[in-house]
Amino acid sequence: MAEEKKETKEAEKEEAVEEKEAGKKEKAEEERIEAGEQKIYKQVKSIVFSVFSPKMIKKMASAKIVTPELYDKEGYPVDGGLMDIRLGVIDPGLKCKTCGSKLKECIGHFGYIELARPIIHINFVSIISNLIRCTCRECGRILIPKDKIKKCNLELDRVEKERGIEERRDKVKDIISNLKTINKCPYCKARQQKITLDKPTTFFENEKRLSPIEVRSRLERIPDEDCFLFGLNPEHVRPEWLVLTILPIPPVTIRPSITLESGERSEDDLTHKLGDIVRINQRLFENINAGAPEIIIEDLWDLLQYHITTFFDNNIAQLPPARHRSGQPLKTITERIKSKEGRIRHNLAGKRTNFSARTVISPDPMLDLNEVGVPKVIAMKLTIPERVNEWNINYLKKFVEKGSTKYPGANYIIRPDGKKKKITEETKEASLEEIQPGYIVERHLMDGDLALFNRQPSLHRMSMMCHRVRVLPALTLRLNPAVCHPYNADFDGDEMNLHIPQTEESRAEAEILMEVQTQLISPRYGLSVIGCVQDAISGNYLLTKELNLTRNEAVDLLAAIGIDDFSKLPRKENISGKEVISVLIPEDFNFTGRARSCIADSCKGCENWVGDKCKNDSRVIIKEGKLISGIMDRALLGEGSGLLLRNIHKKYGKKFTIDILGKLFRLGIEVLLKVGFTTAISDTDLPEEAKAEIKETLNKAEKEVDELINLYYNNKLEAFPGKTLRETLELKILEVLNKARNTTGALVAQHSDLKSHTKIMADSGARGNLLNLAQMAACVGQQAMRGKRIEKGYRERTLSSFKKGDLSPEAHGFIRNGFKSGLEPWEFFFGSMTGRDSLMDTALRTPKSGYLYRRLANAMQDLKVEYDNTVRDASKRIIQFSYGEDGVDVSKSENGIINVKRIIKSTLS
């Protein structure tokens, strides 16, 4: 009779398994006949969920379990025991008595035990309770008059049609909740008693206990047509099946035992639990047959109920969880399915894979953007299967000849019948002889093979891209630093994963859909996600800003980045940096843009526009492939903004873009190699008069704050609307102090050495900003927590070194020193407070945003664009009539739009 959740799940699995099995058989058949042809797999079309009937359980079972013993003296599974080999095999060497196959081939078979007395299934308690409460205790009809039943049914069908099955469930709840108060059966006029549920599984009728036998007999009386009103489908579930009379025993293959080092066997949690159930069940049988007193039988019955309940779910609120002898709770069926580590999320929705590698990453700018450096050790472990045919047999034989220990060799050959054979020094010769068309050789990874490269957390699709393998010495995976951004990788010990696609289909998809150059434009905002970073930006900035080279130096530079055609280099002895960079740009490329230093919307009326030139040289003009004016910095080359790159991509395509990007990147680095680039403490040196000026500013600000505080104490401060006086004071103080810090920042910027490397980095956008410089050189500024000055600490003061009620800047986290001059102890302490605050912020944010992401992904994963351009979900409901209202793919747009202005301009000119 009874049914289980697990069962239901098994039922579903079963069906899938059946299908698959069929597929497998067919596959095997075919392989024998036409070796190695494409296999045809069956496909699962649908899965029906239902509750097992007792009959069905018996029918599908291959053994009846009668004894709690597991093994006999020889260690051989006992017949009729829980490890019965009719349930499948987990020991090597044994054969399954049911299907005759060996370990790993046999998927296992169910058994069953007959329960001495019926037991209520814990997961169905609530529906059982509804059923017996809302049906007549005498005749079993639902407590709704005949004329209303039809109406209710119609209503339910309507709801399901309009709102879906979940809404129907709610509606059923509505209908049922109204029935609990009815106390007279409209059919047989019997009076109804009050039924209560004593959690977890005991029912009472007017204080009198209802045994599961009674419950079951009441459920049996409910007619099929009334079941619908409870949301049950009698085809799949008869109410009485919800009370177990037969318990299915899961196959041993899902509860394998582990052999410890000592040779002892350690059984799975489920086996333990089942052992308890069988033992108690036997005892109950014996006692009933011996005619034991009712009390003993009841006790045993309750015990059996407990064991079966915890077999399904060991986390019931009212029951103590079943434990190991060590005290650790057993992991039973519910715990196996549930949660992140459970079957569904861990094994079904996520899977493990072979042909993958993981190790530490390190940078190598000499690699192309779409390459990945793979250590030789890894390349000799990961393989690519290549099928032998007449034309490549000699090529593949070379790999086999080298064996698995020499690179580039091969590790396995696969015969047409699917047998794998390892290539070792000994078998090498034999394999070489044996090989012929139809065989598959698993050869080592070589340059140019495709590989998927991934770094967790994989938050967007650029977290997994396809690279081409470059086998290199040493032991780390290497990548071009320009692709760090999409992976969000750095080299402080990050590890990344590498996967090798094994079939032609997967390689084709990887190459066409996932290779780095296809992922240049972010689907999030339609701009480049890959651009120059760090040194590459500083280098190009320096080059275009001020460098003048001799012809030899220029040729050196270009040669170093792999350019051998110098015809674009002007024929003169002194060559400017702009002319060097122009060599990379194609001759028909035109572009105007603005560098970071540009401050206005247009050059007209801009204060930096002197004569017909920009003082900061921030107007970038490229005409026919020549950089005429302007400085290349982050606004043009970097990720995100990189407008120059976006335009090149539009005009010349992806392949060309990553090519030129790689060259620009290397150029930047080569330039820095030539010039020398570092950062030094002397970068933060300031002239004496600047120091004095800064001191002056800060003193003035502090004085100003003092005045404000005085005003406050004298009640002369005017409150902002909606704020108290104190809040107003805080706001005003913050304003003054922030202004002071900004002034010092401006002073530092004004007085610092323009040629200092720190300044160059900040100006080019490579790293850091002027604020960082000011913090080092002059003044760290106000430390804020939650948008306010620091207030926490002791009573009425932040630290014990201050007076109570001190409102001055320094007592509330204003750090007036710079990092170079060093902080006072209290200042350091305030700094560490905010530092810790932001650390906590990050630590708390990660799981929160992770959960948000998971929910979003789960809710939206089946939205896709249909062939009619509508966006629909899995059940074909229309979500949008046209994606994003205009059907434009963001990753093919320019910052989310079709750039009409550009089109008009280019057409008209």
Add this chain to the structure above:
Amino acid sequence: MNMIDQYEDKLPKSIIAKLRENIPKGTSDSKIKQILENTVKEYNEARVEAGECVGVISAESIGEPGTQMTLNTFHFAGVAEMNVTMGLPRIIEILDGRENLQTPMMEIYLKKPYSEGKNIRDLALSIKETTLKEIAFEFLLNMAQGVIEIKLNSEKMKELGITDVFLSKAISSQIKGYSTRTTKDSLILMSKGKEESLNEIYRNKEKIKDMYIKGVKGISQVLPVKRLDEYIIITAGSNLVEILQLPEVDKERTITNNIFEIANVLGVEAARQAIINEVFKVIESQGLNVDMRHIMLVADIICSSGLVKGITRYGVVSEKSSVLARASFETPIKHIINAALVGEVDYLNSVVENVMLNQPIPAGTGLPNLVTKVKK
């Protein structure tokens, strides 16, 4: 220019509008045609392809910058503004479809004379919800006689325009069993008839403290602000229904940040737009760049059933047709059991189920099918 009209079925409205705006006057017809042709070409190149998993892309586009947002709940938008939840908590709040917000807020625009600053302060104060405890100094209990005496702050009352008569009327209409009497700056509530237990009278005193006197319920703070060149009122707390009924209010521009109120008063379409606006506001304030289309898709799925449903196991996810897809999200046991009771069928139409069964997913390159005869 009527050349452009001919392209209305080939290009989306937004692009047509932009073309109209940007094509310089006096451009020859042939040039316009050329421009249009080029635009159509670029547009067609930029179209989404069928089978594209736009849902996943949107989820990624919102989820990924989520890791970069600050958790800091409050932020200051200038000196005179109110504190508003921003950053990740606000996004979570919106997408969860929560009805009770951490910081509900309204921006009330006003009609002509008021928007120029006429009586703006009084108007603002009249909107604010006033409770008894705000205009009282203290509440005294006289146990022996069952009397509650409330010492009133007459200054404050004057400011808010509350008279004694108004006050006693307001109170007596809300509490039964007491007679009210006003003396000079105090209000006395006397229990009528039967003796009341100490507990009860104490409870009543506490109840009276929060009694609503005047204003709009739910508006706890008001702040008249000059925005651009008109005065508006920013409030903490929100009550769209009642605010829109005030005659001084400009009904077209007044807005709340509570999406449920918008859905109830103005309908789902308005709620959808409100979700888009609110999410976009947060993302923009964090200096992140997320395309509008992703936010639109999220808003669309939240509102697609006609009600505002959060992206939670009770909301959007519970509406999926596939049992396995629901089970793979949260509470798998519940979903499998319920499915078994009804005999639900999972037709494997969406992504996760097929991943579970090791089958190609019906999206992207898994979408096209090949129909062929297989030799037996």
